[in-house]
Amino acid sequence: xxxxxxSARRRSLAGITAAVCATLLASACTGTNxxxxxxxxxxxxxxxxxxxxxxxxDNEVKAINDNVAAFEKLHPNIHVKVVGNIAxxxxxxxxxxxxxxxxxxxSSFSTDNVxxxxxxxxxxxxxxxxxxxxxxxxxxxxxxMLKYSQYQGNQCSLPLLGDAYGLFYNKTAFAxxxxxxxxxxxxxxxxxxxxxxxxxxxxxxxxxxxxxYHGYETAIAHYLGQYGSTYFGPDGKSDIATDPTVAAALGWxxxxxxxxxxxxxxEKYRTSFGDEFSAxxxxxxxxxxxxxxxxxxTASLAEDKPDFEWATAPFPxxxxxxxxxxxxxxxxxxxxxxxxxxxxxxxxxxxxYLTTDTDAVVSFANAIHNVPSTLxxxxxxxxxxxxxxxxxxxxxxxxNSSTTPASVNxxxxxxxxxxxxxxxxxxxxxxxxxxxxxxxxxxxDAVNQAK
Amino acid sequence: MTTVIPTLPPALRRKRRRERARTLAFLSPWLIGFGxxxxxxxxxxxxxxxxxxxxxxxxxxxxxxxxDFVFTKYxxxxxxxxNTLWLVAVMVTLRVAFGLGVGLLxxxxxxxxxxxxxxxxxxxxxxxxxxxxxxxxxxxxxxxxVNHLLGEIGLPQPGWFTDPSWSKPALTMLAMWxxxxxxxxxxxxxxxxPREQYEAAELDGASxxxxxxxxxxxxxxxxxxFAVVTGVIQAMQYYTQAIVAGKVASGVIGGSGQQFESGxxxxxxxxxPQMVYNLGFQHYDYGSACVVALILFAxxxxxxxxxxxxxxxxxxxx
Numbered sequence: 141x142x143x144x145x146x147s148a149r150r151r152s153l154a155g156i157t158a159a160v161c162a163t164l165l166a167s168a169c170t171g172t173n174x175x176x177x178x179x180x181x182x183x184x185x186x187x188x189x190x191x192x193x194x195x196x197x198d199n200e201v202k203a204i205n206d207n208v209a210a211f212e213k214l215h216p217n218i219h220v221k222v223v224g225n226i227a228x229x230x231x232x233x234x235x236x237x238x239x240x241x242x243x244x245x246x247s248s249f250s251t252d253n254v255x256x257x258x259x260x261x262x263x264x265x266x267x268x269x270x271x272x273x274x275x276x277x278x279x280x281x282x283x284x285m286l287k288y289s290q291y292q293g294n295q296c297s298l299p300l301l302g303d304a305y306g307l308f309y310n311k312t313a314f315a316x317x318x319x320x321x322x323x324x325x326x327x328x329x330x331x332x333x334x335x336x337x338x339x340x341x342x343x344x345x346x347x348x349x350x351x352x353y354h355g356y357e358t359a360i361a362h363y364l365g366q367y368g369s370t371y372f373g374p375d376g377k378s379d380i381a382t383d384p385t386v387a388a389a390l391g392w393x394x395x396x397x398x399x400x401x402x403x404x405x406x407e408k409y410r411t412s413f414g415d416e417f418s419a420x421x422x423x424x425x426x427x428x429x430x431x432x433x434x435x436x437x438t439a440s441l442a443e444d445k446p447d448f449e450w451a452t453a454p455f456p457x458x459x460x461x462x463x464x465x466x467x468x469x470x471x472x473x474x475x476x477x478x479x480x481x482x483x484x485x486x487x488x489x490x491x492x493y494l495t496t497d498t499d500a501v502v503s504f505a506n507a508i509h510n511v512p513s514t515l516x517x518x519x520x521x522x523x524x525x526x527x528x529x530x531x532x533x534x535x536x537x538x539x540n541s542s543t544t545p546a547s548v549n550x551x552x553x554x555x556x557x558x559x560x561x562x563x564x565x566x567x568x569x570x571x572x573x574x575x576x577x578x579x580x581x582x583x584x585d586a587v588n589q590a591k
Numbered sequence: 592m593t594t595v596i597p598t599l600p601p602a603l604r605r606k607r608r609r610e611r612a613r614t615l616a617f618l619s620p621w622l623i624g625f626g627x628x629x630x631x632x633x634x635x636x637x638x639x640x641x642x643x644x645x646x647x648x649x650x651x652x653x654x655x656x657x658x659d660f661v662f663t664k665y666x667x668x669x670x671x672x673x674n675t676l677w678l679v680a681v682m683v684t685l686r687v688a689f690g691l692g693v694g695l696l697x698x699x700x701x702x703x704x705x706x707x708x709x710x711x712x713x714x715x716x717x718x719x720x721x722x723x724x725x726x727x728x729x730x731x732x733x734x735x736x737v738n739h740l741l742g743e744i745g746l747p748q749p750g751w752f753t754d755p756s757w758s759k760p761a762l763t764m765l766a767m768w769x770x771x772x773x774x775x776x777x778x779x780x781x782x783x784x785p786r787e788q789y790e791a792a793e794l795d796g797a798s799x800x801x802x803x804x805x806x807x808x809x810x811x812x813x814x815x816x817f818a819v820v821t822g823v824i825q826a827m828q829y830y831t832q833a834i835v836a837g838k839v840a841s842g843v844i845g846g847s848g849q850q851f852e853s854g855x856x857x858x859x860x861x862x863x864p865q866m867v868y869n870l871g872f873q874h875y876d877y878g879s880a881c882v883v884a885l886i887l888f889a890x891x892x893x894x895x896x897x898x899x900x901x902x903x904x905x906x907x908x909x
Contacts, residue, residue, distance in 0.1 A: 260647035359849035412733035549874045585664035
């Protein structure tokens with residue numbers, strides 16, 4: 141009797157191992173599958189859909205639950221199982237895995253992920269559903285909000301309330317400095333910021349404005365919202381090195397940093413600020429006299445009751461774009477339907493209600509103090525908007541308001557630009573043009589890699 | 592060519608089969624764990640590193656595209672690699688030296704040794720996130736008590752976690768503060784050194800440094816190597832403290848138009864494990880994330896192998 145040599149047995153073992161590994165690896169590589177719309181809800185059949193959202197605070201959860209209850213009253217055969225406090229990472233994994241417990245409708249706080257949701261088709265394209273029901277997105281949603289909810293023509297999400305950014309200013313400090321009206325251009329703004337700054341040794345008693353990119357909402361993207369920068373050209377490549385507004389924004393911010401005391405001094409003062417989303421916010425405490433912030437701050441200030449008078453206005457615009465005053469950066473929550481959902485008819489009925497029913501949008505906006513996300517809701521008389529909140533409603537309606545566009549690799553292009561902006565403000569990157577060219581290449585390489 | 596080997600008697604073959612089965616049965620818990628938690632993930636990582644995979648659609652074979660991207664088109668890679676190697680070289684060295692020093696101290700101190708042992712061990716029990724937040728508070732350049740104290744005595748006040756040239760030293764200080772684990776290990780090793788060797792050295796006229804060099808160190812050498820090897824592995828996996836310190840010091844919550852900058856400030860605390868997370872879960876580029884993970888694995892294996900090889904050489908000499 142002969143036996144095979146050990147080497148031959150090892151080869152067999154290696155073959156079996158490889159086959160097992162290949163099977164295991166293949167089993168890990170599940171793709172997304174397409175769902176369907178024939179769930180019977182249109183003909184009155186009872187259907188239960190699952191809705192995942194990220195809201196977690198009591199008033200927010202109550203608001204969304206009230207909205208869902210109102211929907212179920214209108215559509216008694218569609219039941220919504222609500223799951224809250226869900227982060228994008230978890231939703232993504234559930235959508236990828238699919239199965240009966242996966243969500244049918246998902247909302248996300250980050251518009252940066254829209255590019256991935258759309259390009260991977262993990263969220264269904266809503267264009268056919270919008271067309272079927274005669275909803276014209278361009279006539280329904282503000283332009284900036286529509287832009288951040290689609291990627292290369294794929295409308296895989298819709299806006300569900302929004303955020304708009306504007307200027308908060310300390311009226312008491314303005315009066316003390318002899319300033320009678322909020323600035324409208326960056327030139328006026330820099331003058332006012334300097335006038336409002338009161339130094340205290342190597343620090344400040346009051347800073348007119350914290351321009352540093354880590355000064356909470358003073359991110360480069362929020363400044364660029366005032367310039368209407370596009371980030372990507374028609375060919376899909378980064379245009380930050382060729383769009384003059386980007387260099388202008390970086391240059392203007394650097395000038396303001398230097399004028400108000402220099403990067404190091406400002407950065408040290410910044411570290412004395414309390415948490416952004418607390419009563420220790422530097423605008424609330426009076427540490428800064430002007431702040432670039434979102435509409436939600438109006439509710440916080442009303443609650444925190446600082447010991448000075450405050451008001452809001454659109455954030456200033458570059459001097460050479462004075463006619464666009466009133467614009468601002470916009471972002472918001474998005475909602476979409478899982479491509480793998482087998483209940484897309486019911487899911488669409490729900491999404492359409494959440495995003496296009498004026499009363500639903502207005503009541504939700506009133507409850508959580510966000511900007512409504514449809515043109516009709518922005519004009520609704522039911523919208524509770526005092527003059528300070530009205531500023532942000534007007535910014536949302538302004539056709540010049542802009543946003544950061546969806547990209548196939550999420551917000552990676554913003555990180556690259558941010559990293560450059562940090563080096564510019566600190567003086568580490570002196571050659572702005574070279575920095576922008578290198579960063580544009582970095583962005584293009586990363587986008588190509590993701591495609 | 593087939594090699595012919597003599598046939599074994601049936602009884603012996605059965606006995607050998609039983610022995611193999613028994614051995615495998617005893618080994619099976621480890622084999623199953625090894626297969627599922629090490630071999631399968633490792634092979635998957637190798638496989639995905641050669642694919643274009645966004646986490647949603649099925650992976651597509653892309654050859655060396657991810658490797659080319661990481662090495663030639665992704666500048667943050669080299670900064671992350673440099674920071675990780677800095678942490679391995681500086682943080683591990685200082686942690687081992689400080690741990691050994693504290694171990695010596697607490698074994699020598701006669702009065703209040705219990706207090707010192709507790710005082711040095713307690714910080715180790717603090718969860719990494721809480722400890723890092725506490726350090727970020729203490730070292731806050733604007734409001735922290737450390738800089739206040741330094742200012743009072745006329746010393747420079749560094750920016751600590753907000754200054755790229757001080758952020759890694761600040762993280763190293765945090766690592767040294769939580770030295771309790773090493774202290775206990777060194778303390779046990781130091782107490783195990785035979786007293787008679789010290790007595791003999793003293794009779795020979797050896798000074799304290801000489802006794803440490805020629806008696807203590809050879810006796811605790813295996814423990815030092817263990818501390819260095821585990822320290823290198825920890826440093827290569829350094830993630831939580833760097834992320835938390837960066838997030839707290841930068842003040843950025845993150846959101847659309849305002850991305851959190853991993854590695855704050857200026858990428859100075861950006862490490863390879865953070866890169867794996869960012870590439871995979873923020874850029875949706877699982878292929879490139881797998882490439883970085885494999886580089887991390889290869890570096891860890893290389894460092895560990897070199898250190899263990901040196902250890903065996905040392906022990907042979909001993």
